Amino acid sequence: xxxxxxxxxxxxxxxxxxxxxxxxxxxxxxxxxxxxxxxxxxxxxxxxxxxxxxxxxxxxxxxxxxxxxxxxxxxxxxxxxxxxxxxxxxxxxxxxxxxxxxxxxxxxxxxxxxxxxxxxxxxxxxxxxxxxxxxxxxxxxxxxxxxxxxxxxxxxxxxxxxxxxxxxxxxxxxxxxxxxxxxxxxxxxxxxxxxxxxxxxxxxxxxxxxxxxxxxxxxxxxxxxxxxxxxxxxxxxxxxxxxx
Amino acid sequence: xxxxxxxxxxxxxxxxxxxxxxxxxxxxxxxxxxxxxxxxxxxxxxxxxxxxxxxxxxxxxxxxxxxxxxxxxxxxxxxxxxxxxxxxxxxxxxxxxxxxxxxxxxxxxxxxxxxxxxxxxxxxxxxxxxxxxxxxxxxxxxxxxxxxxxxxxxxxxxxxxxxxxxxxxxxxxxxxxxxxxxxxxxxxxxxxxxxxxxxxxxxxxxxxxxxxxxxxxxxxxxxxxxxxxxxxxxxxxxxxxxxx
Numbered sequence: 001x002x003x004x005x006x007x008x009x010x011x012x013x014x015x016x017x018x019x020x021x022x023x024x025x026x027x028x029x030x031x032x033x034x035x036x037x038x039x040x041x042x043x044x045x046x047x048x049x050x051x052x053x054x055x056x057x058x059x060x061x062x063x064x065x066x067x068x069x070x071x072x073x074x075x076x077x078x079x080x081x082x083x084x085x086x087x088x089x090x091x092x093x094x095x096x097x098x099x100x101x102x103x104x105x106x107x108x109x110x111x112x113x114x115x116x117x118x119x120x121x122x123x124x125x126x127x128x129x130x131x132x133x134x135x136x137x138x139x140x141x142x143x144x145x146x147x148x149x150x151x152x153x154x155x156x157x158x159x160x161x162x163x164x165x166x167x168x169x170x171x172x173x174x175x176x177x178x179x180x181x182x183x184x185x186x187x188x189x190x191x192x193x194x195x196x197x198x199x200x201x202x203x204x205x206x207x208x209x210x211x212x213x214x215x216x217x218x219x220x221x222x223x224x225x226x227x228x229x230x231x232x233x234x235x236x237x238x239x240x241x242x243x244x
Numbered sequence: 245x246x247x248x249x250x251x252x253x254x255x256x257x258x259x260x261x262x263x264x265x266x267x268x269x270x271x272x273x274x275x276x277x278x279x280x281x282x283x284x285x286x287x288x289x290x291x292x293x294x295x296x297x298x299x300x301x302x303x304x305x306x307x308x309x310x311x312x313x314x315x316x317x318x319x320x321x322x323x324x325x326x327x328x329x330x331x332x333x334x335x336x337x338x339x340x341x342x343x344x345x346x347x348x349x350x351x352x353x354x355x356x357x358x359x360x361x362x363x364x365x366x367x368x369x370x371x372x373x374x375x376x377x378x379x380x381x382x383x384x385x386x387x388x389x390x391x392x393x394x395x396x397x398x399x400x401x402x403x404x405x406x407x408x409x410x411x412x413x414x415x416x417x418x419x420x421x422x423x424x425x426x427x428x429x430x431x432x433x434x435x436x437x438x439x440x441x442x443x444x445x446x447x448x449x450x451x452x453x454x455x456x457x458x459x460x461x462x463x464x465x466x467x468x469x470x471x472x473x474x475x476x477x478x479x480x481x482x483x484x485x486x487x488x
Contacts, residue, residue, distance in 0.1 A: 155398055155401070158399060162472050178485065186402070187405075223483070240416075242415060
């Protein structure tokens with residue numbers, strides 16, 4: 001599995017992804033699931049991928065035009081004039097990669113499925129966040145639904161729904177994401193540290209803070225143990241049940 | 245979907261189940277998913293069912309021997325001498341019902357699948373809690389894993405894991421179950437109030453407190469709104485994230 005969250009706040013867009021891939025519980029690896037395309041002053045795009053690793057790596061490589069020699073590369077993703085067009089390009093690439101392998105003797109294509117989160121900003125356009133489906137179509141985040149999760153979405157969702165505020169600072173939003181990832185990591189072995197993050201600041205048209213939260217990160221460990229204590233306290237402070 | 249929890253504490257076993265069934269989001273109904281077989285002084289058994297409603301109703305009816313006229317009924321489930329044998333009977337009945345309908349022109353049997361939670365006590369035996377699979381086999385709760393969930397298990401699991409204590413009072417355990425159900429109901433439309441519960445007290449060999457938490461239950465509403473506030477407070481009390 002995988003867990004990735006893209007979250008829009010008033011100040012920008014936060015991206016966080018885990019790095020565990022698995023093919024059975026006895027075959028786990030660490031792979032990056034977050035990718036960037038940036039042309040400073042013009043655009044900054046972040047993609048996060050969930051699903052079949054061969055599919056997602058092929059999609060990223062095709063978007064980077066790795067089929068061409070380095071000199072000849074001028075990827076469309078770095079030239080298209082709007083986030084909507086980039087989302088269409090990513091969706092189309094995703095659908096083609098899945099279709100290519102699904103056709104090679106497989107009757108079901110679900111094995112090759114993947115989903116992509118795309119967010120960022122181009123030129124004078126608004127910052128946008130998209131969830132792109134294996135079929136190539138996509139939906140866009142809005143004030144009603146300001147964040148998207150892909151992969152193992154359930155364990156980490158309740159706290160996102162209850163603690164999210166659009167006017168959060170980047171620090172508060174990072175804390176919220178780390179709590180959501182902690183709940184997921186505790187419950188699903190196929191989601192694991194380290195976590196990659198990128199914080200895009202609206203209007204900057206450049207890479208913001210990026211980093212990797214390692215397994216021995218002191219703050220993450222503090223959040224992880226502190227959240228268990230905090231939950232138990234919150235629970236004990238609720239009014240008591242009494243039988244009539 | 246469905247959400248049922250069976251939870252063993254030192255004092256006894258708590259059972260709670262929702263009552264929503266659905267066949268698509270446009271076809272919802274309310275059905276009881278908790279059933280009792282009790283012979284005071286000899287045994288008290290509680291079953292909770294998740295899965296195909298026709299399957300689970302058939303299983304319960306067969307266990308009640310409704311195929312016989314009322315005078316002739318003497319169900320095995322009320323006579324077998326141990327919880328283990330009752331679990332085998334329930335598992336066998338479940339497998340037969342699924343197999344019967346899966347054979348009638350269906351190539352896959354998953355549509356008819358169901359899962360059963362069985363708990364209670366017989367005579368001098370220990371109180372037991374079992375999770376019975378569609379294949380008819382089953383697992384038993386233990387101090388390491390003192391509760392079983394069936395149906396939509398993910399949203400309500402983190403708080404169970406973090407706040408469960410074996411020496412909880414029945415009141416505390418009821419509060420914990422209600423918080424777990426609240427998180428699930430908020431996140432999944434196919435789980436809904438009213439909730440049925442039964443609290444079996446170890447050694448009583450008789451029905452304990454049973455009841456139904458209705459949609460307008462004042463305590464449930466207090467828990468539901470209070471938990472959102474408590475979570476946000478717990479979150480804000482965690483140490484702040486700072487960029488290096």
